[in-house]
Amino acid sequence: GQQLNQSPQSMFIQEGEDVSMNCTSSSIFNTWLWYKQDPGEGPVLLIALYKAGELTSNGRLTAQFGITRKDSFLNISASIPSDVGIYFCAGQLRGSSNTGKLIFGQGTTLQVKP
Amino acid sequence: DSGVTQTPKHLITATGQRVTLRCSPRSGDLSVYWYQQSLDQGLQFLIQYYNGEERAKGNILERFSAQQFPDLHSELNLSSLELGDSALYFCASSVLRGSDEQFFGPGTRLTVL
Numbered sequence: 001g002q003q004l005n006q007s008p009q010s011m012f013i014q015e016g017e018d019v020s021m022n023c024t025s026s027s028i029f030n031t032w033l034w035y036k037q038d039p040g041e042g043p044v045l046l047i048a049l050y051k052a053g054e055l056t057s058n059g060r061l062t063a064q065f066g067i068t069r070k071d072s073f074l075n076i077s078a079s080i081p082s083d084v085g086i087y088f089c090a091g092q093l094r095g096s097s098n099t100g101k102l103i104f105g106q107g108t109t110l111q112v113k114p
Numbered sequence: 115d116s117g118v119t120q121t122p123k124h125l126i127t128a129t130g131q132r133v134t135l136r137c138s139p140r141s142g143d144l145s146v147y148w149y150q151q152s153l154d155q156g157l158q159f160l161i162q163y164y165n166g167e168e169r170a171k172g173n174i175l176e177r178f179s180a181q182q183f184p185d186l187h188s189e190l191n192l193s194s195l196e197l198g199d200s201a202l203y204f205c206a207s208s209v210l211r212g213s214d215e216q217f218f219g220p221g222t223r224l225t226v227l
Contacts, residue, residue, distance in 0.1 A: 033215070033216075035218075040220075040221075041220055041221070042116065042118075042204050042206075042218035042219050042220050042221050043157070043204070043218045044116070044218070045215060045216070045217065045218075048215050088157065090157075100145055100147055100162050100169070100170070100208055100210075100216060101147075101159050101162065101170045101172060102147075102159060102216065103159070104156055104157035104158075105156075106156050107156065
């Protein structure tokens, strides 16, 4: 099936550092979404991107929809301990806009050392 | 709190059994989606319902079925359970049938022994 390649798989950083993670695919996406999942909880929507080249911020989080529509990145600035969790990218393929089917990346596990 | 509720939170059952997972979408949302999350497969889309009708199907096994009722709540039925069906099952909802902003419930953890 379709895949999103998300990297890195895991990160262990110091509090206050900036973080960057990305997702790539060989397919074109209409939409990119970034979710965060805490242990035992469901994914929480962080940022949604709808246009190629779009750059969107949500507090310390910034995400971009790649120009080729095949990739996206998420940056977290000045990380804090509560940023710990698993971050997922998700996308909607071109041609599937009549449904809500999302394809998810494998996730990036973030650990922050105080 | 996303506004999406799922019951039960945990479910432990034996192989060969049948279970039903329940989801109530956010108020006003017409679309319900079911996802399976396992360690080896990640988050996989199973099925979508919009206003009572099936809208899209993903990698859903024939042993699994779902429906959405007139009050918009949804149920996912899993039958002839196998060990490999052990996973987290999430429900998500959105306003529109093609809406990408899906809001996830807390999930049901299914353990098949």
